[in-house]
Amino acid sequence: MVTTPSQRVICLMESSVDGRIDESRWSVLYSEKGEGDPDVYYETQKKIRADVFVLGVNTVKRHYCSDEFHSETHTKVENPEPFLGIRSHSKMTAVFDSKGSVAYKDNNLGNTTLMVILGEDTCSQEYLDYLREREISYTFAGKDGNDIRKAxxxxxxxxxxxxxxxxxxxxxxxxxxxxxxxxxxYLVIYPGVDGLTGVGSIFEYEGKPDDKPGKGQSLELISCEVVRAGVVRLRYKFHFYSC
Ligand SMILES: NC(=O)c1ccc[n+]([C@@H]2O[C@H](COP(=O)([O-])OP(=O)(O)OC[C@H]3O[C@@H](n4cnc5c(N)ncnc54)[C@H](OP(=O)(O)O)[C@@H]3O)[C@@H](O)[C@H]2O)c1
Structure with a gap:
């Protein structure tokens, strides 16, 4: 994939000190007991000024829309072409959902315009029709929805x-x-712990036990700031090398 300098993928996550990402489980802040999150995550999100937010479908089901899409039939998609629905916001949110599983009401998701990224062989024509009726844009990530470069x-x-x-x-x-x-x-570290085994972390590649998803990559620390209430913001640049 040939990219221009303005085409960039920046990952932003907030975690506990043990790298866990379910914020509802974290211990309370020491300095402002019980007062909740000092909102460094959203401040950082604004600062980055992205064109599109990318989410996995589990995150969307948990925070935005848990309605499941149902259809009596499952017709194979014959011509998987991107569809550009009405865009009413400057920013978009693209949801990776290989099968097409969420029954969105419209194309608005958290004050951004929603689009869905599907698998050509894993979603159905019925789901594409459902999205088109609601002016929800979509595109494809290869046959099984895992070709992220293509998306x-x-x-x-x-x-x-x-x-x-x-x-x-x-x-x-x-x-x-x-x-x-x-x-x-960008990693925002909240000064709290989760502590339970098996709770999701920042990177959760579902591979074989000997897979090393970060192989051939190294991280250069660009900045490290204590923002407030003990919340730390780290910024890293990825470098790639052949091994
Ligand atoms: N602290 C933070 O900054 C932060 C930020 C975001 C989310 N979260 C938390 O993260 C949790 C959800 O994370 P999660 O890891 O369970 O799920 P996720 O990354 O939100 O979604 C994963 C799902 O996306 C779909 N998907 C489609 N294409 C994919 C691809 N190429 N690779 C991987 N997945 C693909 C898969 O479902 P199909 O196979 O059905 O398509 C997969 O199961 C929630 O608890 C949420 O609150 C925390």
Whole structure:
């Protein structure tokens, strides 16, 4: 994939000190007991000024829309072409959902315009029709929805988007990491702990036990700030090397 300097993938995540990302489980702040999150995550998100936020479907089901899409039939998609629905916001949110599983009401998602990234062989024509009726844009990430490079190319060339903010959760982040597609990582570290084994972390690539999704990549620390209330913001640049 040939990219221009303005086409970038920046990953932004907030974690506890043990790298866990379910904020509802974290211990309370020491300095402002019980007062909640000092909102460094959203401040950082604004600062990055991305064109499109990228989310995995589990995150969307948890925070935005949990209605499941149902259809009596499942017709194979014959011509998987991107669809550009009405765009009413300057920013978009692209949801990786290979099968097409969420029954969105309209094309608005958290004050951005929604688009869905599907698998050509894993979603149904019925789902594409459902999205088109609601002016919800879509494009494809290859046959099974895992060709992220292809999806990014479509975001850049079909939708004119440039700066991509990869916003989790861990599984979609893990796939981007494995495919060597992250240019920068902003990590907001909340001064609390989760502590339980098995809770999701920043990168959760679903591979074999000997897989090393970060292989061939190294992280250069660009900045490290204590923002407030003990919250630390780290910024890293990814470098790639052959091994
Ligand atoms: N602290 C933070 O900054 C932060 C940010 C975001 C989310 N979160 C938390 O993260 C949790 C959800 O994370 P998660 O890891 O379970 O799920 P996720 O990354 O949000 O979604 C994963 C799902 O996306 C779909 N997907 C489609 N294409 C994919 C691809 N190429 N690679 C990987 N997945 C793909 C898969 O479902 P299909 O196979 O059905 O398509 C997969 O199961 C929530 O608890 C949320 O609150 C935290």
């Amino acid at each position: 990014l190319n479509s975001l850049y060339s079909d939708f004119g988007l440039r700066k991509v903010l990869l916003s989790g959760g861990g599984k979609i982040n893990g796939s981007f990491l494995k495919q060597g597609l992250i240019d920068e990582l």
